[in-house]
Amino acid sequence: MKNRTLIKDLKEHVGTEVTIAGFVDVRRDHGKLIFIDLRDASGKVQMVALPNHKEAHELAATVRPEWVIAVTGKVNKRPEKMVNKDEPNGEIEMEVLEINVLGKAKELPFELGADTNIDTHLDYLPLTLRDKKHTAIFKVQAYTVKAFREFYTREGFTEFQAPKLIGDDAEGGANSFDVSYFKHTAHLAQSPQLYKQIMVGVFERVFTVGNVYRAEKHSTTRHINEYTSLDIEFGFITDHTDVMEIENRFLLHLEKELKAQCAEEFACLEEEIPAVPKKIPSMKLTDALTLIKKETGANKTDAMDLDPEDERWLCEHAKKEHKSDFIFITHFPTAKRPFYTYRDEANPMYTKGFDLLFRGVEITTGAQRIHDYDALIASLKEKGLDPEKFSFYLQAFKYGMPPHGGFGMGLERLTQKLLGLSNVKEATLFPRDLNRIDTLLSK
Amino acid sequence: MKNRTLIKDLKEHVGTEVTIAGFVDVRRDHGKLIFIDLRDASGKVQMVALPNHKEAHELAATVRPEWVIAVTGKVNKRPEKMVNKDEPNGEIEMEVLEINVLGKAKELPFELGADTNIDTHLDYLPLTLRDKKHTAIFKVQAYTVKAFREFYTREGFTEFQAPKLIGDDAEGGANSFDVSYFKHTAHLAQSPQLYKQIMVGVFERVFTVGNVYRAEKHSTTRHINEYTSLDIEFGFITDHTDVMEIENRFLLHLEKELKAQCAEEFACLEEEIPAVPKKIPSMKLTDALTLIKKETGANKTDAMDLDPEDERWLCEHAKKEHKSDFIFITHFPTAKRPFYTYRDEANPMYTKGFDLLFRGVEITTGAQRIHDYDALIASLKEKGLDPEKFSFYLQAFKYGMPPHGGFGMGLERLTQKLLGLSNVKEATLFPRDLNRIDTLLSK
Numbered sequence: 001m002k003n004r005t006l007i008k009d010l011k012e013h014v015g016t017e018v019t020i021a022g023f024v025d026v027r028r029d030h031g032k033l034i035f036i037d038l039r040d041a042s043g044k045v046q047m048v049a050l051p052n053h054k055e056a057h058e059l060a061a062t063v064r065p066e067w068v069i070a071v072t073g074k075v076n077k078r079p080e081k082m083v084n085k086d087e088p089n090g091e092i093e094m095e096v097l098e099i100n101v102l103g104k105a106k107e108l109p110f111e112l113g114a115d116t117n118i119d120t121h122l123d124y125l126p127l128t129l130r131d132k133k134h135t136a137i138f139k140v141q142a143y144t145v146k147a148f149r150e151f152y153t154r155e156g157f158t159e160f161q162a163p164k165l166i167g168d169d170a171e172g173g174a175n176s177f178d179v180s181y182f183k184h185t186a187h188l189a190q191s192p193q194l195y196k197q198i199m200v201g202v203f204e205r206v207f208t209v210g211n212v213y214r215a216e217k218h219s220t221t222r223h224i225n226e227y228t229s230l231d232i233e234f235g236f237i238t239d240h241t242d243v244m245e246i247e248n249r250f251l252l253h254l255e256k257e258l259k260a261q262c263a264e265e266f267a268c269l270e271e272e273i274p275a276v277p278k279k280i281p282s283m284k285l286t287d288a289l290t291l292i293k294k295e296t297g298a299n300k301t302d303a304m305d306l307d308p309e310d311e312r313w314l315c316e317h318a319k320k321e322h323k324s325d326f327i328f329i330t331h332f333p334t335a336k337r338p339f340y341t342y343r344d345e346a347n348p349m350y351t352k353g354f355d356l357l358f359r360g361v362e363i364t365t366g367a368q369r370i371h372d373y374d375a376l377i378a379s380l381k382e383k384g385l386d387p388e389k390f391s392f393y394l395q396a397f398k399y400g401m402p403p404h405g406g407f408g409m410g411l412e413r414l415t416q417k418l419l420g421l422s423n424v425k426e427a428t429l430f431p432r433d434l435n436r437i438d439t440l441l442s443k
Numbered sequence: 444m445k446n447r448t449l450i451k452d453l454k455e456h457v458g459t460e461v462t463i464a465g466f467v468d469v470r471r472d473h474g475k476l477i478f479i480d481l482r483d484a485s486g487k488v489q490m491v492a493l494p495n496h497k498e499a500h501e502l503a504a505t506v507r508p509e510w511v512i513a514v515t516g517k518v519n520k521r522p523e524k525m526v527n528k529d530e531p532n533g534e535i536e537m538e539v540l541e542i543n544v545l546g547k548a549k550e551l552p553f554e555l556g557a558d559t560n561i562d563t564h565l566d567y568l569p570l571t572l573r574d575k576k577h578t579a580i581f582k583v584q585a586y587t588v589k590a591f592r593e594f595y596t597r598e599g600f601t602e603f604q605a606p607k608l609i610g611d612d613a614e615g616g617a618n619s620f621d622v623s624y625f626k627h628t629a630h631l632a633q634s635p636q637l638y639k640q641i642m643v644g645v646f647e648r649v650f651t652v653g654n655v656y657r658a659e660k661h662s663t664t665r666h667i668n669e670y671t672s673l674d675i676e677f678g679f680i681t682d683h684t685d686v687m688e689i690e691n692r693f694l695l696h697l698e699k700e701l702k703a704q705c706a707e708e709f710a711c712l713e714e715e716i717p718a719v720p721k722k723i724p725s726m727k728l729t730d731a732l733t734l735i736k737k738e739t740g741a742n743k744t745d746a747m748d749l750d751p752e753d754e755r756w757l758c759e760h761a762k763k764e765h766k767s768d769f770i771f772i773t774h775f776p777t778a779k780r781p782f783y784t785y786r787d788e789a790n791p792m793y794t795k796g797f798d799l800l801f802r803g804v805e806i807t808t809g810a811q812r813i814h815d816y817d818a819l820i821a822s823l824k825e826k827g828l829d830p831e832k833f834s835f836y837l838q839a840f841k842y843g844m845p846p847h848g849g850f851g852m853g854l855e856r857l858t859q860k861l862l863g864l865s866n867v868k869e870a871t872l873f874p875r876d877l878n879r880i881d882t883l884l885s886k
Contacts, residue, residue, distance in 0.1 A: 066843035105843030400509035400548030437610035
């Protein structure tokens with residue numbers, strides 16, 4: 001559209017005639033005076049149609065929420081008693097001279113922003129996503145990805161595009177989706193893990209952002225079957241603490257960027273941007289379990305992993321003791337970690353791996369990886385996996401690899417916890433679960 | 444690694460002792476003098492091991508290409524006659540004091556950078572990607588994606604994550620891969636088209652970068668079955684020329700960025716960064732076919748589309764007549780374009796759609812889209828599609844949409860043509876085709 005003024009810029013045009021365009025947010029018909037709030041991607045403004053502009057006034061009486069219109073009008077200062085200091089355009093209004101309907105809308109099934117249940121919300125996503133709370137969620141998500149890329153690019157990491165269609169299910173068969181690939185069966189990748197390790201041999205430091213797939217049958221508030229993974233991997237590390245350190249610094253960068261770019265969105269969702277410690281507290285799994293036993297009496301010291309209750313407890317502990325929303329748990333048992341995880345020389349029953357917990361849940365899994373070819377083959381065999389199936393990947397190690405490590409982080413779960421949302425599906429644009437791909441699958 | 448100096452920075456350390464780490468590129472053993480070229484992600488340097496440092500000298504005699512080593516040594520200026528001005532580190536060499544082996548490598552099946560055929564190249568990707576020519580290709584690709592995101596972010600576009608797992612194959616069934624999705628059949632998306640249109644209702648201007656899938660059985664030098672699509676869509680346009688304009692400006696930005704960031708990579712591949720015209724020439728399909736008939740005698744004036752030969756001819760024509768590597772072809776027949784394509788009011792047999800041709804092939808398809816709900820339903824029916832199957836998507840239009848349009852561009856094909864590569868598989872990190880997912884499928 002030529003000569004369109006963005007609504008956020010209207011303040012600079014008081015006293016002049018301009019054209020704006022957007023979606024009708026609400027119409028209040030007072031007979032002679034018809035008020036219309038118009039919304040574009042930049043903001044919102046109140047417009048008033050008066051009877052002296054007959055054609056525009058008649059048209060104004062017919063528009064309804066979500067109609068798309070272009071409006072030419074005069075930007076006026078509001079009378080003193082009508083000024084609303086809480087709104088960006090609360091000191092002005094636009095006098096409607098001409099309306100041009102660009103797109104009509106049918107009557108809405110409910111008001112935009114109405115408090116619907118999650119299923120209704122998902123059924124009507126193309127409409128409900130337009131509500132400012134949902135727009136805020138995905139603005140924060142977009143800035144989170146941007147901050148991730150910016151930080152790691154600055155740290156000398158190169159982005160690469162990882163394939164999602166894979167030939168063999170590298171990390172255990174039960175949780176992968178099968179794809180009919182011509183005369184063969186392929187799978188959807190559960191992570192870019194093996195490819196990002198290969199790429200350490202090429203660029204030393206790499207990151208990738210893309211969809212990953214888990215064919216998990218449970219339906220919870222923190223699982224979805226297709227999600228976006230933020231992944232890094234880099235070489236020439238000393239051990240897993242280098243990976244933790246560069247994740248810590250990313251989170252500090254993220255905090256800074258969210259404060260600079262998304263203060264309005266966090267305010268809209270009534271949530272605080274988390275304060276990231278300069279050094280996130282860290283604890284070995286065995287120490288964490290011992291502490292839980294000591295403090296709560298729950299005897300889980302033989303546990304191989306944390307359950308959701310432990311994760312919540314440890315986060316509360318970190319908040320109380322270290323004023324931190326984050327805590328690293330390290331040295332999970334070798335038996336519970338994937339074949340490529342590096343073992344602790346001091347006790348090979350445990351790995352140089354870690355989880356990052358944030359506000360009650362795990363948001364990252366990371367580790368140093370095995371880089372020695374023979375050790376990797378031994379580890380595959382130990383896990384009952386066939387090295388022959390990994391021959392493509394194993395070349396990277398056969399032909400020389402530095403010590404390396406990395407982590408993966410689910411974008412939607414991170415968004416959920418950043419914004420205090422009760423369900424990860426609210427932080428997923430078009431969530432896929434057991435029962436739904438856009439519409440319900442059972443119907 | 445603590446205290447590691449990057450090889451590109453060695454020039455600043457002449458006369459001092461530093462530690463570097465990387466991959467052995469080549470070793471030349473002259474008995475007393477052993478030369479090793481060491482490569483890290485930042486550059487390459489020649490090192491020399493002398494017999495007076497006995498331990499290091501003995502170890503130097505054993506290292507082979509692709510071994511990963513850390514080396515402590517003294518940075519010296521080369522004797523005058525050994526200076527090589529063509530290399531970034533051609534004026535220095537490093538005297539080896541200590542070698543620390545971080546990762547051994549088996550003997551290589553061929554020298555890195557050897558001129559292999561495409562199948563051998565693909566069989567050994569974890570190794571062959573390390574060659575500087577291939578590294579250069581994917582550096583250019585990373586900068587291309589970065590330039591894309593930067594440009595559209597600056598233009599007010601918001602990034603979103605499009606789902607790849609879809610319930611109904613929206614753009615025709617034959618070319619989609621089937622996925623076993625619990626008790627249902629899902630499909631892999633052929634494009635983010637329907638989702639990016641929905642998102643115009645949310646953010647007005649959006650872009651997305653992600654994998655798309657085509658179950659096409661042909662095996663050519665320009666097709667792959669999984670590729671990366673760069674997609675934009677935006678509202679409040681006048682017509683398709685707004686889409687062409689904002690693509691033209693992106694390409695100008697890309698040219699600028701590639702010149703600033705990738706001159707070395709283009710030099711390595713002996714290719715020119717294309718000059719993008721301020722205004723890319725444009726021609727209607729019917730005019731293009733008439734011109735081809737007039738100039739070549741080939742009577743294709745009834746053709747509904749361009750064939751590869753036409754695309755090459757038109758690119759040569761644009762080069763000759765307009766000194767342009769790019770040409771837009773517009774107004775393809777409605778019958779050959781997807782249901783959502785906007786029709787030309789002057790002649791509804793043709794669309795307000797376009798292709799962008801670059802160095803002989805189509806790299807973009809774009810268009811204005813239908814935004815009126817009733818017109819969209821009529822178009823679906825006309826194409827023999829069932830509107831009921833599109834009910835989720837259609838909500839966006841039912842509840843008000845502005846005039847809008849966008850384009851999609853294949854990242855790998857763009858990279859291929861930018862760098863003059865003969866096969867798109869060379870511009871795809873881990874290409875999937877009829878016969879191959881990493882390893883050959885038939886074995």
